Each structure stands twice: as C-alpha cells, then as structure tokens.
Amino acid sequence: MSCEPKNYVLIIAEKSKAAKKIAEALAEKPTICKKYSVNYWVVKFKGKVNVIAPAAGHLFNLYGDDSFPVFSMEWKPLWEIDSSAKYTKKYYSLLSFLSKNALEYINACDYDIEGSVIGYMIIKFFGDLKRAKRMKFSALTKHDILNAYANLSSLDYNMINAGIARHKVDWLWGINVSRALMIAVKSVSNKKIVLSAGRVQSPTLIHVVDNEISREQYVPLPFYKINVKIAIGNQTISFSIDRTFDSKETAQEFANKIKKAKAFVKEIKLEEKSLIRPPPFNLGDLQVEAGRYLNYSPYYVERLAEELYLDGLISYPRTNSQKIPPSVDIKEIVSGLEGNFKNLIGILRNITKGEYVVRQGSKDDPAHPAIYPTGNKIQGKIPLQQYKLYELITRRFLASISKDAVIQTQRVIIELKGINQTQEINRQKIKFKGWLILYPYHEIKDEEFLDIKEGEEVKIDSVSIKMDLTKPTVKRYSKVQLLKWMENWKLGTEATRGRIIETLFDRKYLIQKRGVIYPTPLGIVVVEILKDYFKDITSVELTSKMEEKLESIEEGKLTVDEVVKETTAMLSNYLEKYERVKGQIGIKLSKILGLKKYEKCKFCELEAEYNGLCKYHYEASIKLKEAINLWKNRTKLDEKQILKKIYTSNSTGKYVKDVVSQMM
Ligand code: ZN
Numbered sequence: 237m238s239c240e241p242k243n244y245v246l247i248i249a250e251k252s253k254a255a256k257k258i259a260e261a262l263a264e265k266p267t268i269c270k271k272y273s274v275n276y277w278v279v280k281f282k283g284k285v286n287v288i289a290p291a292a293g294h295l296f297n298l299y300g301d302d303s304f305p306v307f308s309m310e311w312k313p314l315w316e317i318d319s320s321a322k323y324t325k326k327y328y329s330l331l332s333f334l335s336k337n338a339l340e341y342i343n344a345c346d347y348d349i350e351g352s353v354i355g356y357m358i359i360k361f362f363g364d365l366k367r368a369k370r371m372k373f374s375a376l377t378k379h380d381i382l383n384a385y386a387n388l389s390s391l392d393y394n395m396i397n398a399g400i401a402r403h404k405v406d407w408l409w410g411i412n413v414s415r416a417l418m419i420a421v422k423s424v425s426n427k428k429i430v431l432s433a434g435r436v437q438s439p440t441l442i443h444v445v446d447n448e449i450s451r452e453q454y455v456p457l458p459f460y461k462i463n464v465k466i467a468i469g470n471q472t473i474s475f476s477i478d479r480t481f482d483s484k485e486t487a488q489e490f491a492n493k494i495k496k497a498k499a500f501v502k503e504i505k506l507e508e509k510s511l512i513r514p515p516p517f518n519l520g521d522l523q524v525e526a527g528r529y530l531n532y533s534p535y536y537v538e539r540l541a542e543e544l545y546l547d548g549l550i551s552y553p554r555t556n557s558q559k560i561p562p563s564v565d566i567k568e569i570v571s572g573l574e575g576n577f578k579n580l581i582g583i584l585r586n587i588t589k590g591e592y593v594v595r596q597g598s599k600d601d602p603a604h605p606a607i608y609p610t611g612n613k614i615q616g617k618i619p620l621q622q623y624k625l626y627e628l629i630t631r632r633f634l635a636s637i638s639k640d641a642v643i644q645t646q647r648v649i650i651e652l653k654g655i656n657q658t659q660e661i662n663r664q665k666i667k668f669k670g671w672l673i674l675y676p677y678h679e680i681k682d683e684e685f686l687d688i689k690e691g692e693e694v695k696i697d698s699v700s701i702k703m704d705l706t707k708p709t710v711k712r713y714s715k716v717q718l719l720k721w722m723e724n725w726k727l728g729t730e731a732t733r734g735r736i737i738e739t740l741f742d743r744k745y746l747i748q749k750r751g752v753i754y755p756t757p758l759g760i761v762v763v764e765i766l767k768d769y770f771k772d773i774t775s776v777e778l779t780s781k782m783e784e785k786l787e788s789i790e791e792g793k794l795t796v797d798e799v800v801k802e803t804t805a806m807l808s809n810y811l812e813k814y815e816r817v818k819g820q821i822g823i824k825l826s827k828i829l830g831l832k833k834y835e836k837c838k839f840c841e842l843e844a845e846y847n848g849l850c851k852y853h854y855e856a857s858i859k860l861k862e863a864i865n866l867w868k869n870r871t872k873l874d875e876k877q878i879l880k881k882i883y884t885s886n887s888t889g890k891y892v893k894d895v896v897s898q899m900m
Contacts, residue, residue: 237276237285239269244278244285246338246363247371248331248355250345253546255290255377261381272326273331281612283384288643289334291345292327296357298407306414307804309407311357336361336671342388344371347603348554349790350731353393353399365391374604375551377612395603400791405782405803409435412807413770415815417762417825423563424822425831431762432743435782436728437736438766438774441745443721444764445755447710452889453856455863455882458870460487464659465697466499466650469687472697477659480704482870487701493655499694502651502658510551511641511680513671515558515597516606516633519730522553522625525632527716529677530624531751534719535734540625541607548612550629554731555604558597565607566592566637577630583673584634592637602790608633621677628677635675642668646685650694661686702869707887712752726780742769760852761828769817770810839894849895856891876900 249255252275259266259277266277266288276289299312335341341363343355352370359368370391373384413433421429432754440864460481465474477494481487517525523534524539532540541553562565570592574581597606609630618626620721646663666672668680715719716735722733738748745759755763766774782803788794827843834843837850846854860882867878882888883896 237267239271239278239352241285241287242337243339243365244287244337245340245342246334247286247342247344248358248881249288249290250293250351250354251546252290252292254344254346255288257546257548258287258377259380261378262288262385266338267822269691272329274326274330275768276330276334283723287334287543288304288340288344289330291331291354291358292324292328293322293467294350294354294357295328295331296361298403300407300411304419305412305808306828307408307808309404311361313533319376331358332362336426338363339367339429341368342371343368343391343557344373344384346552347372347374348552348731349399349402349550349729352395353403356391356396364875369609371553372603373420374555375610376388376545376548378609382666394790394792395789397796399844400784401789401796404796404800405786406435407786408800408803408807409433409773410437412811413438413766413773416811417765417819420821420822421825421829421831423818426827427829427831429742429825429831431737431825433762433766433770433774434739436732436779438724438734438741438770439727439779440722441755441759441762442774443776444713444718444740444746444753445760448688448712448755449760449852449891451708451710451712452891453852453859454710454887455856455859455892456707456885456887457863458703458705460484461702461704462487462491462494463702464494465699467695467697471686473661473686475659475661476658476702477737479657484701484703484871489657491699491701494652494657494696494699495655497652497657497696499696500651500653501688501690501692501694503647503649504688504690505645505647505649507645507647508667509643509645511636511643511670512631513595513638513640514675515595516560516596516608516636517629518556518558518599518601519553520719521558522554522607522629522632523719524716525677525796526625526628529712530621530628531737532621532625533715533734535715535738537625538731538734540622541629543622544618544626545620547615548610549618550610550613552604552609553607555607556599556603556730557601557604557606558586558599560594560596560605560608560636561711564608566594569609569611569633570637572613573609573630573634573657575613577627577634580631580674583636584882587673589672595636605608631675631677633669635783638674639670641666641670641672641680643680644685648686648688705881705885705887712721712754713753715748715753726777726783727776727820728783758828760842761824765821765824769814771807773806773810805898838898839891854893856889857895860892860895 249258259279262281265281266279269276269278279732279873294871295314296311298309299317300306302307303569313328314321342360345351345355359365368391371388373380373386417431461476463476465472523537526532526537541804544550545553570581594862644665644667648661650659663683663685664681671682718737719733722728728736744756745762745824746753746755772778785794802836827834837844837853838848839848842850845851879896879900883893
C-alpha cells in the first residue's frame with residue numbers, strides 16, 4: 237500500500253502504541269509509514285483505505301496574554317506555548333498533513349472526556365467536523381476494535397463540551413489565582429518566583445494543612461480503664477471492659493466490685509456468614525490496593541495501568557465502574573489467562589466448577605466497564621513493577637468471578653453477676669476460603685473456638701487498673717488516603733487526582749516522609765493566604781458543586797458558556813478586591829520564600845506573631861495549659877510529671893511537644 241494514498245479514512249489514535257494496535261486489528265500486516273519521524277499505518281479494510289496516525293495526548297491547549305486578570309483565551313498548538321512540549325510538534329505536523337486529503341475522520345482516542353477533546357481539536361483545526369465519527373472501545377483487543385469500527389457513532393458533543401468546560405474553568409482559575417500570588421511577590425521583592433494555585437489543587441492543599449495543624453496541636457488526656465483476665469479451659473483471656481473512667485478512684489471502686497463478682501457465660505451465639513467477594517477494580521480502588529500492597533503512589537499506578545492498557549493486557553483503566561457487562565466474554569478471558577496464570581485458573585475452576593458470576597459493585601461509569609484483564613498473552617517481557625500490578629488486577633478479577641468465602645463466628649457473652657456488666661469475646665474460623673485463595677492480600681482471622689458452655693462459671697484471674705491516654709481522631713495521610721479523600725468529596729476526576737497530588741509536591745507545598753504527607757512552611761503560608769483572601773472559591777463545598785456542574789454538561793443539562801461565565805464572575809469578584817491586599821500577600825509570601833527578613837518562631841520557620849511564637853505554636857501553648865488543668869483534676873501527678881507524660885506520648889502533636897520542651 238502506498239504511504240500517501242488518495243481517498244482514505246483518517247483514524248486518529250491518542251498514542252502511538254494504540255495506533256499500532258488498531259492497525260494490527262484491521263489487517264494482518266499493515267503498511268508501516270513514517271513522516272516527520274513519526275510512524276503511521278495504512279491498511280485496506282472492507283474496501284476502504286484507512287490511515288491510522290497517533291496524537292501524543294493533547295496537541296492544543298488554552299492560551300491567554302500576560303495581562304491580569306485575564307479572562308480571554310484561545311486554543312493554540314501546545315508546542316508553541318509550552319517549551320516542555322516541543323516534541324508534540326512532529327505529531328501536530330503529521331496529523332495536519334494527513335488531514336488534508338482525508339475523506340472522513342474517525343476519533344479513536346481513549347473513550348473518555350480527554351480523548352474526546354483531543355480528537356475533536358485535531359479534526360476541528362485540521363479537518364472537517366461534519367465528516368467526523370467517534371470510535372468507542374474499552375480494550376485494545378482485536379475483538380473490541382473490530383466491533384467499535386463496525387459501530388461508529390457521531391461525535392459525542394456532551395463529552396467534548398464537558399471536557400472543554402473543564403479546561404476553560406481550570407485555566408481561568410489556575411492562571412488568575414497563580415498570577416495573583418506571583419504578582420504579589422514581585423511587587424514586594426521584585427523577584428519572579430513560580431507559585432501555583434488550582435481549582436482542585438488548592439482545596440486539597442488546604443485540607444492537608446488543616447489536618448496537619450489539628451494533629452500537631454493535639455494534647456492527649458488521661459483516663460482509666462479496667463483490665464480483666466479470665467481463664468477458660470487452659471487459656472487465659474484478657475480484655476478491658478467497655479467502660480472508661482475519668483478518675484482513678486471511681487475506676488478502683490468498680491474494679492473492686494468486679495473482683496468480688498462471679499462471672500458466668502450468659503450466652504454463646506454461633507453464626508455462619510458469607511465474606512462476600514470483592515467487585516472488580518475501578519481506578520480508585522486499584523490505586524488504594526496497589527498503594528497498600530505494592531507501595532505504589534496513585535499517579536504511578538495510573539501510568540503503569542495505562543501501559544498495560546496500551547499493551548492490550550487490561551481494559552481501559554480510567555474508569556469509575558465496578559461492573560462488568562454481559563458483553564464481556566468471561567469464559568474466553570479465563571481461558572486466555574491460562575497462558576500466564578495456569579495455576580490460578582486451576583484454583584478458580586476448582587472453586588467455581590466452571591461457573592463464573594461477576595460480583596458487580598455499586599459504582600458505575602457511562603463510558604467504560606470495570607478494569608479487567610483481556611486474556612491476551614504477555615508479548616515478550618514486561619517490567620516487574622508493571623507485572624505486579626497486572627497480577628493484582630488479574631487476581632482481583634478472578635476473585636470477583638469466584639465464590640464468596642464462608643466464616644463461622646462464636647460470640648461468647650460473659651456476665652459479671654451483680655454489677656450489671658457484660659463482656660463479649662469473639663472468635664472466628666474460616667469454613668470455606670473461596671475467593672480468599674485467589675486474592676490473598678487481606679488478612680482474615682482464622683482462630684480456634686473457645687471450649688465452653690452456656691451457664692458455665694468463669695474464673696476471674698486478675699483485675700487491674702491502667703491509665704491510658706486519649707488518641708487524636710485526625711490522622712495524617714498517605715498519597716493514597718489523600719486520593720480517597722478527594723474521591724469522597726468529588727474533587728477532580730479519576731483521570732486528574734493522582735496528577736494533582738504530584739503537582740503539590742512539585743511546587744514544594746508538600747513533602748513525604750516514610751509514606752506520610754506533611755505540608756512545608758511554604759504550603760502552610762500559601763494556605764493562610766488562600767483562606768484569608770480567596771475563601772469561598774477554595775472551599776471544598778464550592779469545588780465539589782462545580783464538579784457537579786461540569787458533570788451536568790456531560791449530561792447535556794448545562795452549557796459550556798453558562799459554567800465559564802459563572803467562573804469568570806466569581807473570579808472577577810475576588811480579583812477586584814485583590815489590589816487592596818496585594819501588598820499584604822506579597823509580604824507574607826516574600827518572607828517565607830526568604831526574600832524578606834522577619835522574626836522566626838522559636839520552633840519553626842513561620843513568622844513569630846505572639847511572644848516569639850507563630851500562630852500555631854501559640855495556639856498549642858494555650859491548649860496545653862487547658863489540658864494541664866484537666867490532668868491535675870484527673871491524676872495525682874504534679875506539673876513536672878504531667879509534662880513528662882505528655883512529652884513522651886506518641887499521641888502528642890509536635891507543636892505541643894515543642895512548647896513542653898521549653899517548660900521541662
Ligand atoms: Zn512555630
């Protein structure tokens with residue numbers, strides 16, 4: 237076949253690997269061509285000549301001049317406006333060239349919002365939208381590609397509009413608020429420093445900082461609990477009763493009663509219940525499990541999953557669905573998987589006797605099913621990290637089509653006669669392992685039952701009182717937990733969350749130590765500014781409302797213009813007030829960036845505002861004082877002893893420890 241045919245259909249793929257897979261699905265041996273040093277393919281299929289060429293993700297992006305605030309924007313070639321995207325020029329040139337003589341255009345980019353926009357822009361600028369079609373597939377397998385080619389639809393304008401609106405709203409927000417921060421610094425220090433804010437990025441940062449501060453200002457309080465040891469057969473079982481006491485005296489009184497009381501087995505309840513198998517993965521669930529068991533960051537998981545998809549090994553990973561529709565041939569996938577997972581498939585057949593019923597989850601996605609392995613054999617070798625993720629996805633899929641596990645539970649209710657106190661002791665045994673063999677990542681307790689009968693007396697071995705300290709309710713986040721939080725609040729999409737978290741690290745607003753996220757002093761100051769001067773637009777509530785509006789565009793209920801107008805109005809309202817506060821913002825930022833001198837807090841990099849302390853250390857000192865009074869009421873300890881206990885507790889926040897260290 238000629239590399240420059242006349243009268244052909246131009247099929248636009250999102251990436252090179254995808255273009256190659258499409259070409260190979262349409263013909264055994266597609267003609268490989270090259271122009272501007274990019275490969276493309278020519279095939280004859282059902283009497284038509286098809287040219288399949290790749291984009292490199294987005295080839296166009298929004299652009300506006302240097303003014304501030306800036307509300308007018310236009311689409312420009314990415315290579316022209318982003319120096320890190322120069323490599324996209326060759327793809328741009330190739331598609332521009334191939335579009336000229338095409339009869340028809342098919343957007344075969346990934347079937348999601350971004351893919352819809354990528355193909356749309358290329359056809360809009362180089363081709364003719366009136367002669368354009370959309371090809372929709374969820375896996376790069378021959379079967380799915382041929383099926384998609386036979387069922388082309390018109391361009392999906394709701395998705396395109398939703399994508400365009402998201403780009404515009406994010407652009408307006410990001411560029412204006414980021415420029416507000418940078419211009420403020422420049423006005424004070426005359427330095428150009430790159431700072432960023434973002435519609436989804438900023439509320440996420442605020443949450444991390446708020447969370448961290450409340451954790452670091454935590455002061456634990458003392459309370460008392462009673463530990464009881466009982467003997468059942470030759471086993472000693474200890475538990476603390478489910479009551480706590482503020483003072484040692486009341487705890488002691490109650491402990492004395494327990495010592496005198498008789499304990500009986502009031503009731504034994506035996507139950508059998510199913511441990512339901514999990515649904516197949518959506519991207520969020522995959523990111524959580526891969527974070528937990530493989531220690532991968534959410535963004536890394538997304539990138540590896542994309543490679544697996546482009547290699548034709550798994551279905552499209554950027555999905556929110558936990559369901560697999562009947563159109564997916566499970567039996568065929570299972571036999572395909574025998575190539576790489578013979579052992580697992582043997583186990584699966586054993587458990588299910590060859591009958592596979594998917595456990596469908598509750599979450600759905602209009603464009604794609606849950607992530608599943610295609611059953612294709614691995615071609616050549618894939619990197620180990622990628623293989624591990626592939627195995628996790630495969631095991632999860634196999635678990636979802638296997639059988640529920642069955643566990644038996646024994647609940648022994650012990651009554652302490654005369655003092656109106658009961659205590660439950662639980663044991664569980666696994667009766668049938670089912671899916672747990674295929675998906676062995678979760679630890680499930682498998683214990684012996686207690687050998688005891690109802691009405692039997694139980695010997696109380698010992699009763700003791702223990703002082704314990706309260707624990708903070710807020711926990712620090714790992715990247716995966718932060719992603720989960722964003723998902724719960726509907727901030728961003730499957731396709732953007734991982735990347736947004738990484739941006740906060742690139743900007744040095746966050747750092748990570750031993751898998752845990754901490755804000756930097758710069759991150760804390762940026763948050764103070766966003767909260768003081770851009771309050772509503774950075775709130776979680778308003779951001780998730782905007783996400784709902786963007787979704788409404790996808791459903792055809794709102795237009796791009798309506799949403800863009802609303803964003804513009806909201807931003808201009810804030811930016812009008814900006815001139816008056818620019819100086820204050822600039823001074824604050826210049827100080828933490830080291831461009832302006834200031835008095836530092838005794839304990840940290842932040843500015844001293846109260847007696848040599850920053851706001852947060854000062855607040856911690858107030859909280860500590862209140863807590864010491866409570867400690868004095870609840871214990872017989874003197875202040876020195878109390879401070880030592882607080883200082884050595886793992887529950888105590890760092891700000892509090894700093895303050896204590898000065899008092900000891
Ligand atoms: Zn401080």
